Amino acid sequence: MKVLLIHPEEARGKYNFKGIIENECLDLEYLWAILEKEGHEAALWDGKIEDRKAADVIDAFAPDAVFLSGRDFQENFLLEYAAYAKEKSPDCIVIISGIHAQLCSDRLMKPFVDYVLKSFDLYKVPEILRIHKTKEAPDLLGAMNDICFQKDGNWISNPAVFFDINRLERPNRSYFDAHPDNYNYLDLPHAAWVRTAYCCPYRCKFCMRNHMNTGKYTRRDIADVVEEIAEIKSDNIYIVDDDFLYDEERILTFIRLIRKKGIRKKYICYGRSDFIATHEEIVKELADIGFYYFLVGLETIREKDIGKYNKRSTLKYNEESIRLCHKYGVHMMAMFILDLDFQRKDFTNLYRWIKEHELKHVAVSIYTPEMGLPESEIYKDRIISQNPGDYDYLHLVCKPENLSVKAYYRCYYRLMIRLFLKAKRDGVYDFLDYGSYIKDFIKGIFRPKA
Numbered sequence: 081m082k083v084l085l086i087h088p089e090e091a092r093g094k095y096n097f098k099g100i101i102e103n104e105c106l107d108l109e110y111l112w113a114i115l116e117k118e119g120h121e122a123a124l125w126d127g128k129i130e131d132r133k134a135a136d137v138i139d140a141f142a143p144d145a146v147f148l149s150g151r152d153f154q155e156n157f158l159l160e161y162a163a164y165a166k167e168k169s170p171d172c173i174v175i176i177s178g179i180h181a182q183l184c185s186d187r188l189m190k191p192f193v194d195y196v197l198k199s200f201d202l203y204k205v206p207e208i209l210r211i212h213k214t215k216e217a218p219d220l221l222g223a224m225n226d227i228c229f230q231k232d233g234n235w236i237s238n239p240a241v242f243f244d245i246n247r248l249e250r251p252n253r254s255y256f257d258a259h260p261d262n263y264n265y266l267d268l269p270h271a272a273w274v275r276t277a278y279c280c281p282y283r284c285k286f287c288m289r290n291h292m293n294t295g296k297y298t299r300r301d302i303a304d305v306v307e308e309i310a311e312i313k314s315d316n317i318y319i320v321d322d323d324f325l326y327d328e329e330r331i332l333t334f335i336r337l338i339r340k341k342g343i344r345k346k347y348i349c350y351g352r353s354d355f356i357a358t359h360e361e362i363v364k365e366l367a368d369i370g371f372y373y374f375l376v377g378l379e380t381i382r383e384k385d386i387g388k389y390n391k392r393s394t395l396k397y398n399e400e401s402i403r404l405c406h407k408y409g410v411h412m413m414a415m416f417i418l419d420l421d422f423q424r425k426d427f428t429n430l431y432r433w434i435k436e437h438e439l440k441h442v443a444v445s446i447y448t449p450e451m452g453l454p455e456s457e458i459y460k461d462r463i464i465s466q467n468p469g470d471y472d473y474l475h476l477v478c479k480p481e482n483l484s485v486k487a488y489y490r491c492y493y494r495l496m497i498r499l500f501l502k503a504k505r506d507g508v509y510d511f512l513d514y515g516s517y518i519k520d521f522i523k524g525i526f527r528p529k530a
């Protein structure tokens with residue numbers, strides 16, 4: 081069969097981080113490898129980097145099946161492309177998966193969708209393709225975990241089960257390799273994604289990551305991870321685990337094996353401030369083998385938020401982790417949440433704190449109750465936007481507590497522009513056309529909704 085793998089764009093405005101942060105479509109590349117082994121022909125379309133339109137690619141490739149994967153804020157695009165593929169060819173099998181499907185499968189159960197896959201088990205896809213049109217399909221599908229499917233006009237939702245990441249084989253990176261000018265992470269060009277674990281062992285309340293894979297953490301044999309890194313052609317590696325800096329012994333083995341193999345690459349990974357603050361020797365060693373960015377959810381500068389978010393770190397650890405990153409020359413990308421209870425002074429205090437602590441790389445997100453999380457129940461009476469495209473952390477989807485929506489946005493824009501200007505002074509984004517980027521940011525806020 082011919083299978084088209086689709087990763088929709090994140091936004092249709094210009095403020096979509098194109099050329100700045102582009103994420104390799106690793107789940108689609110895993111599926112590509114699995115499909116190839118089964119004798120299927122696959123092609124990939126990544127809306128983030130493509131100039132071609134999805135509809136044109138669907139027309140030209142004429143797939144027997146399309147597989148779409150994305151986040152909640154991509155829901156409109158996922159459904160638009162699914163509907164187009166089905167309209168173009170009613171026999172085309174339409175499957176939607178990804179993070180959004182794991183949390184909110186019901187939102188994707190539309191007449192033009194055949195299956196929703198709500199786990200990381202991509203091996204279910206060739207099984208579905210094999211049985212889809214057989215007369216045994218109703219029974220076989222009924223017994224298949226992880227899927228939602230239509231039967232006699234109704235949707236059936238089977239339970240999702242845990243997937244062991246060690247079952248995965250190497251991804252097919254031919255699309256990534258064919259786009260050497262894409263998939264940058266800021267100043268690191270063409271950074272290849274490597275996943276060593278699914279889910280996260282922590283339980284921060286605002287975070288959907290720890291709900292993936294039925295909430296169970298699973299990780300790969302670290303020696304196999306190092307083998308994979310050695311095979312990758314790119315010099316930059318983005319380890320996309322929700323929290324790579326977790327197990328001290330595992331990281332020490334990783335460092336030893338990277339050295340043993342003589343691998344010289346630059347690395348990006350997520351880590352927590354408590355781990356960084358309490359593992360100076362490991363930070364030093366990671367810096368030495370090429371760790372360039374630590375992406376760290378500092379989240380807040382207010383003591384009261386730490387417990388509220390169930391962050392299980394401390395403000396002291398936040399400060400110490402910054403100090404150690406500065407000491408060993410690892411760039412910290414510090415991520416903060418702009419809480420819905422923010423007052424004007426909280427925006428100003430945050431900017432001052434960032435300046436005082438000489439943080440160069442900063443990302444701020446408007447607090448967004450993730451669709452499908454138990455936490456979102458608390459906010460259900462305050463929702464002001466039903467458009468999934470607004471769940472991108474750049475938009476208010478809930479009414480703020482202490483400011484009007486207008487006043488909150490004013491404080492937010494002011495903070496963003498101050499951070500942009502600070503980053504420009506710090507030379508962080510010298511590779512960007514700054515003036516047009518700020519203009520695009522403002523335009524993006526008022527972008528036409530999909």
Ligand code: SF4
Nearest residue numbers: 280282284287289322
């Ligand atoms: S540590 Fe990070 S990935 Fe894990 S639950 Fe907390 S915010 Fe999410």
